[in-house]
Amino acid sequence: MSRINAAFSALKQQNRKALIPFVTAGFPYGDITPELMHGMVEAGANVIELGVPFSDPSADGPVIQAAGDKALALGIGLRQVLDMVRSFRQKDSSTPVVLMGYANPIERYDQLHKATGENAFVRDAASAGVDGVLVVDYPPEECEGFAAALKAHDLDLIFLLAPTSTDARMAQVARVASGYVYYVSLKGVTGAGTLDTAAVEAMLPRIREHVKIPVGVGFGIRDATSAQAVGRVADAVVIGSKIIQLIDNLPRDQVVQTASDFLREIRTALDS
Numbered sequence: 001m002s003r004i005n006a007a008f009s010a011l012k013q014q015n016r017k018a019l020i021p022f023v024t025a026g027f028p029y030g031d032i033t034p035e036l037m038h039g040m041v042e043a044g045a046n047v048i049e050l051g052v053p054f055s056d057p058s059a060d061g062p063v064i065q066a067a068g069d070k071a072l073a074l075g076i077g078l079r080q081v082l083d084m085v086r087s088f089r090q091k092d093s094s095t096p097v098v099l100m101g102y103a104n105p106i107e108r109y110d111q112l113h114k115a116t117g118e119n120a121f122v123r124d125a126a127s128a129g130v131d132g133v134l135v136v137d138y139p140p141e142e143c144e145g146f147a148a149a150l151k152a153h154d155l156d157l158i159f160l161l162a163p164t165s166t167d168a169r170m171a172q173v174a175r176v177a178s179g180y181v182y183y184v185s186l187k188g189v190t191g192a193g194t195l196d197t198a199a200v201e202a203m204l205p206r207i208r209e210h211v212k213i214p215v216g217v218g219f220g221i222r223d224a225t226s227a228q229a230v231g232r233v234a235d236a237v238v239i240g241s242k243i244i245q246l247i248d249n250l251p252r253d254q255v256v257q258t259a260s261d262f263l264r265e266i267r268t269a270l271d272s
Contacts, residue, residue, distance in 0.1 A: 002096075002131060002154055002156060002178075002179065003094060003095070003096040003131045004047065004096040004098075004131050004132055004156050004179040004180065005179070006094075007046050007047060007095075007096050008180065008214045008235065008236075011046060011235075012235075016270070016271060017231040017234065017235060017236060017237060017270050018046040018047055018180075018214070018216065018235060018236035018237070019044055019045050019046050019047075019227075019236070019237055019239075019263065019266060019267055019270060020045065020046065020047045020048070020049055020098075020216055020218075020236050020237065020238045020239070021040050021045050021048060021049070021238075021239055021240070021243055021259070021263055022048075022049040022050075022051060022100065022218070022238060022239065022240030022243065023036060023037075023040075023048070023049075023050065023051065023240070023243060023244070023247075023259075024050075024051040024053060024064060024067040024068055024071055024244065025050050025051060025052060025053060025071060025076055025080070025081040025084055026053060026070075026071035026074050026075075026076030026080065026081070026084075027053075027067040027068070027070055027071045027244070027247075027248075028067070028070065028247055028248055028249070028250065028255060029074075029252050029255070030071070030074035030075065030076055030080075032252065032255055032256070033050070033084045033088075034084050034087040034088045035256055036247075036255060036256050036259060037050075037084075037088050037092075037095075037097075038088065038091060038092065038256075039256035039257070039259060039260040040259060040260060040263055041092060041095050042260060043259075043260040043261070043262075043263035043264045043267060044263055044264060044266070044267030045095070045263060045267075046095070046096075046236075047095070047096045047097075047098060047236070048095060048096070048097050048098070049098045049099075049100045049134070049238065049240070050081060050084070050085070050097060050098065050099055050100065051064065051067070051068065051100050051101060051240075052078055052081050052099055052100065052101030052102070052105055053067075053068040053069075053071040053072045053076050053077070053081075053101075054068060054072075054101055054102045054104060054105055055068075055069075055072060056102075056104075057101075057102060057136075058102075058136065058137065059136045059160075061241060063241045063244050063245055063248075064240060064241060064244055066248075067244045067248070077105065078101075078105045078106070078108075078109045078121070079109070081099065082124055082125060082128040082130070083128070085097055085099075085125075085128040085129050085130055086128045086129060088129070089128070089129035093129075096131040096132065096179075097129065097130055097131055097132075098130075098131060098132040098133065098134055098156075098158060098179070099125065099130055099132070099133050099134070100133075100134040100136070101134075101135065101136070102135065102136055102137050103135055103137050103138055106121045106133075106135065109121045109124075118149075119149040122146075122149045122150055122152075122153050122155065123153065125153075125155065126153035126154065126155055130155060131155065131156060131179070132155060132156035132157070132158050132178075132179045133150060133155060133156070133157060133158065134157075134158040134159070134160070134182060135157075136160065139172075140159060140169075140172045140173050140175065140176045140177070141172055143157070143176070144176065147176050151178070156177075156178040156179030156180075157176060157177060157178055157179070158177060158178075158179050158180060158181065158182060159173045159176070159177045159181055159182070160181075160182050160183075160184050161173060161181055161182070161183045161184065161207060161211075162183075162184045163184070163185070163199065163203060165207075167206070167209075167210065170206070170207055170209075170210040170211060171210045173210075173211065174210045174211045174212070177211065177213060178213065179213065179214075180213055180214040180215065180216050180235065180236060181207070181211050181213060181214075181215055181216070182216050182217075182218055182238060183200070183203065183204070183207060183215055183216065183217045183218070183234070184218065184219045185199070185200050185217050185218065185219050185220050185221075185230070195219075195220035195221060195222075195226050195229075195230070197226070197229040197230060197233075200217055200230060200233060200234070201232075201233045204217075204233050204234060214235035214236060215234055215235050215236070216234060216235060216236030216237065216238050217230045217233075217234040217236070217237060217238065218237070218238030218239065218240065219238075221237055221238065221239050221242075222239075222241070222242045223242070223265075223266075224265050224266055224268070224269035225269070227239065227266045227269050227270060228269040228270060228272070231269075231270045237266070237270065239263075239266065242262070243259055243262065243263075246258050246259060246262055247259055
């Protein structure tokens, strides 16, 4: 059983919901990410989504775009992100790690490492201890080969669904997705708009008609109240932009504590 499946299975037995924080790798300090990941796990995170910095992130709002730009300026690329996961795995062998990003860095990585064989990214991600990959601009109908390569290395391929997703799109995603699916609760980019929990509650049964794996909800969750409301209907709550805002421009020695304190509040709300 994969680490992602094991995490969701254990939570289901406990009648608890998954807390999935997102942070941009290499932000706000190039070397802080493994330490930050450990702090988030200690605060109650069940899965960690690690953003791969990219220069043209079409689904990200200004907060995460700025974090990515800062990480890129610090020299953080996909190779460095995999090194961060390896470092994290030295002390944590159980918490699932999902890389979230775009096709360009993955395809560039494969080009740069083609002398070492096919699907270099998939091979190296599995070796580093990655459990899943969410590639924003890989639609399900165009990545069956990529999905097969991931499956061969016991990695999950995670997809986004949106308020505009049709039943046909949900069925396409259901055929390829594994681990969990990520429902984008808002139309627009990360950090945009106000969460409509009633709309989320109405959409989840439609998704579950097609998707039989856990459903996480993100975009617009910014505090314990919104997290608790989403947790009543979803299998997981994903929080990214708010964490990025909280740790931006902090002194290095305050970053982990600040993020951890925030996530403890969310964990308490989800468990109450």
